[in-house]
Amino acid sequence: MEPLQVAEALSRLTPDHRTVVVRAYYLGQSVAELAEALNVPRDTVRSRLHYGLHALRIALQDEGPK
Template sequence: MNDSHMALLCALHDEHAAPLLRYVLRLTGDDQLAEDVVQEALLRAWKNPDVLAQGPSAARAWLYTVARNIVIDDRRSARARREIGLETVPERARSDPTESALDSWLVADALTQLTPEHRTVIVRAYYMGQSVAELAELLDVPAGTVRSRLHYGLRALRLALQERGVTGR
C-alpha cells in the first residue's frame, strides 16, 4: 500500500464513517452490528483501491451499497434467522421480507433529506393515494404547483437514494 492509497482511505473514513454508521444503525437497530458492518465495508474499500480512485461521490455510493448488502446477507443467514437446515427445499419460493424492510427504511431515510413541501406531496400522493386535485385543495396551492413539487421531489428523492448506493432497477 502506498502513501496516497493510505491518504485516500483515511479521507474516506473521515468523510463517510459517521454517516455510514448512522445509516447502518437505522437498518439494523444494533450498535455493535452496525459498527461491524461499517468496519467491514471500509475494509473492503481498503482491499479494493479502484473504489478510492473513483472520487468521493462514487466511493460513498459504493460504501452504502456494500454496507446494505452486508446487512442483507447477515439477515438472510441461518444464524440470524435461527433456522435449522432442511433436507428438502420448499416447493414454493417465498419473498424476502428482510430486503423489503431494508428498502422501506432506505426510502424513509432518503425522504428525510427532502424539503417539507416535496416530502408532503410525495408521501400523500404515493403512500396515501391522494390525487393532485385533492392535494391542491388540501395544501391550498394550484394543481400545477403540486405536479411541480411531485416532479422535483421525486428527482431529489432519486438523488438521495443514489447517494445511499441505490441504483435504478
C-alpha cells in the same frame, strides 16, 4: 431497497416536496385532492411532485445498496 433507506431518503427532501410525494404515493391522493388540501394551485402540486421525485431519486442513489 430497504424501508429504512427510503425513509432516510424521504427525510432529505424539503418539507413541501416530502408532503406531496408521501401523500400522492403512499396515501394515493390525486393532484386535485392535494391542491385542495394544501391550498395551492394544481400546477404547484405537479411541480413539487416532479422536483420531489427527482430529489428522492438522487437521495436513493446516494444511499445505494447497503
